[in-house]
Amino acid sequence: MQTLEQLRAGELAGAVRLQLRCGLTEFPREIFELADTLEILDLSGNALASLPGDLQRLHRLRIIFCSDNPFTELPEVLGRCPALTMVGFKACEIKTVPATALPAHLRWLILTDNHIEQLPAEIGRCNDLQKLMLSGNRLRALPPELANCSKLELLRIASNRLPELPEWLLAMPRLAWLACAGNPFNEMRTAASPQVRSIGWNELQIQHKLGEGASGIIHQAILDGTSVAVKVYKGAMTSDGSPAHEMAACIGAGRHPKLIPVLGTIPDHPERLPALVMPLMDPSLRNLAGPPSFASCTRDVYPEDQKFSAATLLGIARGIASAAAHLHAQGIMHGDLYAHNILNCGKGNAVLGDFGGASMFEPGTAYAAALQQLEVRAFGCLLEELLERCDAQLPQLRKLALECLQQPPLARPLFAGLLAQLE
Template sequence: MQTLEQLRAGALAGATWLQLRCGLTEFPREIFELADTLEILELSGNALDSLPDDLPRLHKLRIIFCSDNPFTELPEVLGRCPALTMVGFKACRITTVPGAALSERLRWLILTDNRIAELPREIGRCTDMQKLMLSGNRLHALPPELANCSKLELLRIASNRLAALPDWLLAMPRLTWLACAGNPFNEKQAAAPSPVRSIHWHELQVLHKLGEGASGVIHQATLDGTTVAVKIFKGAMTSDGSPEHEMAASIGAGRHPNLIPVLGTVPDHPEQRPALVMPLMDPRLRNLAGPPSFVTCTRDVYADGQQFSTGTLLGIARGIASAAAHLHARGIMHGDLYAHNILNCGEGNAVLGDLGGASMFEPGSTLAAALQRLEVRAFGCLLEELLERCEDELPKVRTLALDCMHLSPDARPAFANIVARLAY
């Protein structure tokens, strides 16, 4: 992170990425000295409530983050920035999104955890939009013009006030990763499933931190002489939704060899935070890939030179297809079926984790079938990525991937059919 003093002294000349977090109440005019080079501007965590009208002078600016600032309106000037493709205003106080603020070039828009009750119809002009994050707002409906955004792949609308999912949304050709828990249409399905063991805090000996994600921190601990993992939720709204819905889905998932089971919940955390106790995973398991980058937007980032043998690819594919079929049979859509949420030992055993984007529904319903077809496309994307890095051609798997990614959702196979097609 840079400082305002460095900026004013000219020490940041030529910078392409600028991050200032220093209690700013006004946009520093010195930023315009970087107009010929600046591409990414991070001003999150300040006290800004407006942006200057001449912001388009930053003619190379591609990405701007202004989260955790007291904006009440998404600034219209954003729509005039010539190169802007990614906008992040999470956890502000935004109630109004003017149509003029939405550039037709936008690929990624983050408005999580605000006070937005309505989106402008102009969002339909954002035909390059691939990622739209709206969880934790007050939306009663989605504008039908959003259907024009045919490239949209990831949509986060959890914890809003939606009475239903419109038919046109579920028919969008590339919609793949959807989080929609915590809306009136699925309140009953989001209720906590069959109870698991209550594990009191004094029963755990918490040792050290293992990792941290958007929704919580995972610690290693011991329980009854056994090493376990404890996920302590932060309690804040994430782009995927709320911790309560992640916990409900994690418990409701039950037991499956390709899922991380829940051993119990902690009812009496010292800071009253929700927490789950899970088995400690085999240390040989590693994330299959890294999450999407600013460049890839919706696609995961694999290690350079990463390759999969035929056996490893089929092992991963069969395990994840089986896990997804199991979840859907229990009325759970994972919502974030990605390689970066899959643990793999390099020999084909695969474990699907992170139910932060999960949504619950009534199994066997019309909605259930529509949601499964979205998840099937996510599985097709995973197969495509694995095939790109496989030593063999595998024509049957390639055909399956294409079928899963069919632009007509009704033409995609169900997970039961996918499991059968992979059984060779």
């Protein structure tokens, strides 16, 4: 993070990326001195309510973040920025999204945790849109024109006020990662969830921090003489949705060897935050890949030298297909079936985690199969990535990956069939 003093002193000349978090109430005009180089601008966590009308002078600007600022409207000037592809205004106070605020080459739009009730029909003109994050708003409908965004792959619409999921949405050719929990059509099915133990905070001996994600912090702890993992949710809306829905899906998933089980919930956290207790995972398990980068947008990032043997690849594919088939049988869509949410020992043993984007559905309903076929596309993307990093040809697996990626979605198999082929 840089400082306003550095900017004003000319010390940031030639900067490609600028991050200022210093209580700004006005846009510093000195930023325009970086117009010939600046590509990424992060002004999150300030007190800004507007952007200058000549922002387009930053002609190389590709990415802008203005989250946690009191904007009530998405600034129209964004639509005049010629190179802008990624816009992030999370946790502001935005009520209005003008059609003119949408950049021509928009790929990634983050408007999570605002007060938006309606999107402009003109969003259907964003032909390059791949990632749209709208969880935690007040949307009662999605514009039908969004169906024209044929490149859309990831959509977050959890915790809104949508009475139904549009049929055209389920027919979108590339949509693979969908989070839609917490809408009237998708209320939590708590009655169907298995019972888990209630674990008092004083029963746990909290030790060191193991990691931190968008939704919570994980610590190692001791419970009844055994090492466990304790996930304490931050209690706020994440880009995927509400922690309450994530917990419900984790519990509702039940037991499966390729899922991380829930040992219990903690009802009396000192700060009244929701929390889960889970087994401590084998330390040999590592994330299969890193999350998408700004450049890759919707695709995970693997180490450059990452290679998989045929046996390892097949082990991962079978394990994840088995986990997904189990979830779908329980009426749960993972919503974030990605390599970065898969723990892998390097020898084919793989475990699917992170239910932040999970949604529940009633098996047998009109849209149940269509939801499952969206997730099958995500599995197809995973197979495609693994096959790119495997020296063996595996023609049958390549054929299976193509079946998972078929358009329209109704042409894709379900996980039960996929698992039978893999085994």
